[in-house]
Amino acid sequence: MTEFHDAPRYGLSQLDYLESEAIFIIREVAAENEHPAMLFSGGKDSIVMLHLAVKAFAPGPVPFPVVHIDTGHNFAEVLEFRDRRVAELGIRLVVGSVQEAIDSGRIREGVGGSRNRIQTPVLLHTAEVNGFTALMGGARRDEEKSRAKERVFSFRDEFGQWDPKDQRPELWSLFNARINQGESMRVFPISNWTELDVWQYIAREKIEVPSIYYAHVRNVFLRNSMLFAVDRHLQPRSDEPVFTAKVRYRTVGDATLTAAVESEADTPEKVVMEVAGSRVTERGATRGDDRVSEAAMEDRKKEGYF
Amino acid sequence: MDILRFATAGSVDDGKSTLIGRLLFDSKAVFTDQLESVERTSQLRGDLYTDLALLTDGLRAEREQGITIDVAYRYFATPRRKFIIADTPGHIQYTRNMVTGASTADLAVVLVDARKGLVEQSRRHATIVSLLRVPHIVLAINKMDLVDWSEEVFESIRTEFLEFATRLDFTDVTVIPLSALAGDNVVRRSSNMPWYEGASLLHHLENVYIASDRNLTDVRFPVQYVIRPQNGRGDYRAFAGQVVGGVLKPGDEVVVLPSGLPTRIRAIDTADGEVLEAYPPMSVTIRLDDELDVSRGDMICRQHNQPTVTQDIDAMVCWMDESELRAGQKYAIKHTTRTVRALINEVQYELDINSLHRSQSADSLGLNAIGRVRMRTTQPLLVDAYRRNRNTGGFIIIDEVTNRTVGAGVITDN
Numbered sequence: 001m002t003e004f005h006d007a008p009r010y011g012l013s014q015l016d017y018l019e020s021e022a023i024f025i026i027r028e029v030a031a032e033n034e035h036p037a038m039l040f041s042g043g044k045d046s047i048v049m050l051h052l053a054v055k056a057f058a059p060g061p062v063p064f065p066v067v068h069i070d071t072g073h074n075f076a077e078v079l080e081f082r083d084r085r086v087a088e089l090g091i092r093l094v095v096g097s098v099q100e101a102i103d104s105g106r107i108r109e110g111v112g113g114s115r116n117r118i119q120t121p122v123l124l125h126t127a128e129v130n131g132f133t134a135l136m137g138g139a140r141r142d143e144e145k146s147r148a149k150e151r152v153f154s155f156r157d158e159f160g161q162w163d164p165k166d167q168r169p170e171l172w173s174l175f176n177a178r179i180n181q182g183e184s185m186r187v188f189p190i191s192n193w194t195e196l197d198v199w200q201y202i203a204r205e206k207i208e209v210p211s212i213y214y215a216h217v218r219n220v221f222l223r224n225s226m227l228f229a230v231d232r233h234l235q236p237r238s239d240e241p242v243f244t245a246k247v248r249y250r251t252v253g254d255a256t257l258t259a260a261v262e263s264e265a266d267t268p269e270k271v272v273m274e275v276a277g278s279r280v281t282e283r284g285a286t287r288g289d290d291r292v293s294e295a296a297m298e299d300r301k302k303e304g305y306f
Numbered sequence: 307m308d309i310l311r312f313a314t315a316g317s318v319d320d321g322k323s324t325l326i327g328r329l330l331f332d333s334k335a336v337f338t339d340q341l342e343s344v345e346r347t348s349q350l351r352g353d354l355y356t357d358l359a360l361l362t363d364g365l366r367a368e369r370e371q372g373i374t375i376d377v378a379y380r381y382f383a384t385p386r387r388k389f390i391i392a393d394t395p396g397h398i399q400y401t402r403n404m405v406t407g408a409s410t411a412d413l414a415v416v417l418v419d420a421r422k423g424l425v426e427q428s429r430r431h432a433t434i435v436s437l438l439r440v441p442h443i444v445l446a447i448n449k450m451d452l453v454d455w456s457e458e459v460f461e462s463i464r465t466e467f468l469e470f471a472t473r474l475d476f477t478d479v480t481v482i483p484l485s486a487l488a489g490d491n492v493v494r495r496s497s498n499m500p501w502y503e504g505a506s507l508l509h510h511l512e513n514v515y516i517a518s519d520r521n522l523t524d525v526r527f528p529v530q531y532v533i534r535p536q537n538g539r540g541d542y543r544a545f546a547g548q549v550v551g552g553v554l555k556p557g558d559e560v561v562v563l564p565s566g567l568p569t570r571i572r573a574i575d576t577a578d579g580e581v582l583e584a585y586p587p588m589s590v591t592i593r594l595d596d597e598l599d600v601s602r603g604d605m606i607c608r609q610h611n612q613p614t615v616t617q618d619i620d621a622m623v624c625w626m627d628e629s630e631l632r633a634g635q636k637y638a639i640k641h642t643t644r645t646v647r648a649l650i651n652e653v654q655y656e657l658d659i660n661s662l663h664r665s666q667s668a669d670s671l672g673l674n675a676i677g678r679v680r681m682r683t684t685q686p687l688l689v690d691a692y693r694r695n696r697n698t699g700g701f702i703i704i705d706e707v708t709n710r711t712v713g714a715g716v717i718t719d720n
Binding site: 010011012013014016017018019020021023024027028030031054055056057058059060061141142145148149151164165167168169170171172173174176178179180183191192194196197279280281284285298299 | 307308309338339340366367375376377378379380381383388390402403405406409410517520522530531533534535536542546547548553575576577578585587588589591602626638640641643696697700701702704709710711714
């Protein structure tokens, strides 16, 4: 009887466990890497990650800048949120602009105007010119099967490439952050979180996220059986009728690739309920970019994508 | 709801990935788009049934070869628990990835094929699981459907394993007969094996008691990061880290190692305010009464319960690199939050994982070898025996030129 009652007393709930693990990882990056930075897009995962970074160093400031690779196709609500959050925290924001890279001729836009793949050279370029030796990202292992394979501290060679067949062993919480000149680390503090954990945490911590994560009425049209919003970057073709629907976004990526889902969930608690009952993964439901092939993500990651 | 982390291990084709696919599928943790994709691939390959192993084999090379190369992490939850699965590879050449997956596990499921019984890989994995002191082990005897659900087959493998296990160090062994392909004894009890009276695998995973696995006796707080805001709160100076042993409270008399200077805990901070106690694996920030010189790699513990401060380390080492470990070589050692250099003095013996025989003539350890090594470090480490504490008893070995993680060690008693 007493034994049973001792258990919860010195046990951590799943959210406390994940929070503690993420804080440990973020502190470890700051302690071991000379010039780390954290990716911050204004998406829910990076918002949670930045919230954890604030917690990790409180009452001191976050000791690294945040970076956003701006495809030029972002949702306006998300960019507005990004800038406001960064200003509140008084943290430095470094923006790597895909548009600028295209304009200067450094890279060329892909077929059909997709900017998903050309983010990678801009990311690598931004890291290089700023001298970042470690980049923290909000990727989660439950998102996609090649991500399920990735280490928490993931080594990148001097070309920014990932070699999934030769990853460093990673035992206990002893992370090997060492690199030689030109090499770098990608670090994933919320590797072990699921979409549901993220939303439960957002609800518990009362973390603000961009309004488009909650149900709202919007002009949309159907493409590849997904609902896309009419946006300054994305217009329907003549055979794609526009209609209004109550939708929300489960992920916010490139506005030309990210679909909305029909939803009534207009509070974090309702989103938790919706996510818990969902039978489709968030990327499967909303991301055109992962539908190219079974190894679409793996191929992009090998090139240096997050 | 708490978290159980478990690792699956076993030989190639023992059905690990299928078992996990089955666990996810039967506990309704597989999403329809994932299942459709797996069904499509299975059909394209002309499989007779939907190959659930495809749910976990995430890399192109893995799907092409039908083997698991690296650990895949999977997540599911039941109303009782959240589970993190480390699906580890069976191939001997990827043993380092199996070690990666098992090092953080509360429980290990070692699969054997009922038709083949224990093979070298089963023994190797059991040995590694024991060496890493994963607190709970399940021997899952799979493919029972292919031996006509025979109790005799089950009993003989069980007996053979328990005999082997007496020479290892397990505290909790459970043996379950199952069929991952058909789902018998995975989520629900099987009606094909009425002679088996134990729990299904999932029922066991949901109920195994893990709260007492953490060391709540020996206070150990490796300092990870010094928090000292430059502007504003100029007087604030505190030590951030993760508690890896014992329970800390404000007012506790403590010492900071390696200096040995005594002081008292003034407060335990988190971003959400002060807490009245901190225990593993909480990440907290500790303020001390006195202005001491404390930096990353130091450790806060109790006056009368301290780790050993030593430069001489005896450890069982699992070697994970193509280059051999030999006496006379120098490496970097990362232990808790402290990194030092070490000189290998001696390879005392290599362990034959089949017979558990100690080969004294060995003077080197090759890829995937396990052996006892003696080394001397340039700076003292603050260590406990691994059996006492997985955090203060384990370390990794790093090649200082390539920066690769080339080995892992667990500190033995004395």
